[in-house]
Amino acid sequence: MSASPAFGLVCVTASGEVRFRTVTRTNYLKLSPAARREKLRDLYHDNTARLLKALDFCRQRGIRLYRMTSQLFPMSDLDDGIGAEVLAELSAILPEVGQRAESYGIRVVVHPDQFVVLSSDSPNVVENSRLILGQHARNLDLMGLPRNAWSIILIHGGKGGRSEALGTRIMELPENVRTRLALENDEHIYSAAEILQVARRTGVPFVFDAHHHVIKEKVASYDDASVKHFVREAQRTWPHPEWQIVHLSNGREGLLDRRHSDLIETFPQAYLDVPWIEVEAKGKENAIADLQQRFAG
Numbered sequence: 001m002s003a004s005p006a007f008g009l010v011c012v013t014a015s016g017e018v019r020f021r022t023v024t025r026t027n028y029l030k031l032s033p034a035a036r037r038e039k040l041r042d043l044y045h046d047n048t049a050r051l052l053k054a055l056d057f058c059r060q061r062g063i064r065l066y067r068m069t070s071q072l073f074p075m076s077d078l079d080d081g082i083g084a085e086v087l088a089e090l091s092a093i094l095p096e097v098g099q100r101a102e103s104y105g106i107r108v109v110v111h112p113d114q115f116v117v118l119s120s121d122s123p124n125v126v127e128n129s130r131l132i133l134g135q136h137a138r139n140l141d142l143m144g145l146p147r148n149a150w151s152i153i154l155i156h157g158g159k160g161g162r163s164e165a166l167g168t169r170i171m172e173l174p175e176n177v178r179t180r181l182a183l184e185n186d187e188h189i190y191s192a193a194e195i196l197q198v199a200r201r202t203g204v205p206f207v208f209d210a211h212h213h214v215i216k217e218k219v220a221s222y223d224d225a226s227v228k229h230f231v232r233e234a235q236r237t238w239p240h241p242e243w244q245i246v247h248l249s250n251g252r253e254g255l256l257d258r259r260h261s262d263l264i265e266t267f268p269q270a271y272l273d274v275p276w277i278e279v280e281a282k283g284k285e286n287a288i289a290d291l292q293q294r295f296a297g
Contacts, residue, residue, distance in 0.1 A: 005271070006065055006275060006277070007279050008064070008065030008107070008277060009057075009284060010280055011067055014284040018054045021050075022071055025078075036075075037085075037086065040073075041086050044083075045093075048097070051097055055101055055108075057285075059104045059106065064276075065277075066108055068110045070112050070136070073139065095144040108140075109151060109154065110151075110152075110153055112133065113132075115129070117129055119157060119159045120159050121162065126169065133153060133155075140153070140176075147175070149179075151180055152181070154207055156186045156189075157186065157194065157195055167198050182207050182245075183195050183205070183207065185208065185213060186216070187212040187215040187216050187258060188216065192230045204237070206233075207245050208234040208246050209247040209249075210227050211247070211280075214227070222267075228269075231246065231270040234246070246276070246278070247280055250265055260282050263287045264290070267294075279291065
């Protein structure tokens with residue numbers, strides 16, 4: 001293989017070395033306001049330390065992209081405002097995340113959960129989606145991470161047949177969200193072609209996922225000509241071509257299996273010239289180590 005791209009780790013490790021704590025909404029709401037504050041203060045401090053440890057883990061293994069968990073600061077979206085206040089208390093230590101990431105040369109990105117549906121026809125869902133995206137942007141700001149496509153907030157297209165609404169709502173987002181936003185194709189609703197159109201219209205980068213594409217279009221191979229086409233066209237949506245990110249995974253039991261395999265057995269030829277690759281494999285750091293060895297060989 002050619003020179004190795006920068007591979008990315010998604011959230012946690014296959015081993016127990018990178019893990020994060022959380023609290024359920026039910027258990028949190030049982031607590032008094034004072035107990036809630038103490039609970040979140042302890043949890044947020046601990047998860048920040050664990051995030052810094054994750055960056056150290058990546059640096060030691062030559063992993064140059066890290067996707068944070070979207071649940072790093074649970075309950076920070078509640079109307080009681082306690083989570084947001086506790087985060088403000090962390091303003092002195094959170095910039096260490098950005099400083100350490102920059103010194104290590106590691107990109108930090110985030111992929112909010114499925115509740116972000118900007119294209120929904122429900123005003124409440126759209127407003128909640130904006131709030132969630134705003135909270136992620138706030139977190140990235142507090143960490144001192146850049147307001148550009150280096151530290152993306154990645155979302156899917158959401159409700160089908162509403163790409164026009166999706167594009168309009170992207171353009172209405174606050175600056176600290178919109179400048180970081182990126183779009184990904186999925187295996188059921190928004191094809192690579194549809195996401196590419198929205199990306200071109202809004203100026204938002206397109207993170208191409210070949211596995212989603214082959215499932216959606218039922219193509220016969222990761223080396224289908226369409227994969228090369230979308231890798232090339234997606235790269236043109238990035239403000240800097242050398243910042244392009246793609247997602248890499250294989251089906252557990254065959255090409256069209258949605259479940260991810262432990263390791264990457266089949267590497268799309270079109271990915272050979274892509275600079276940044278998030279590895280979505282069950283084997284996590286083991287899958288990345290295997291790829292690094294194959295590229296070094």
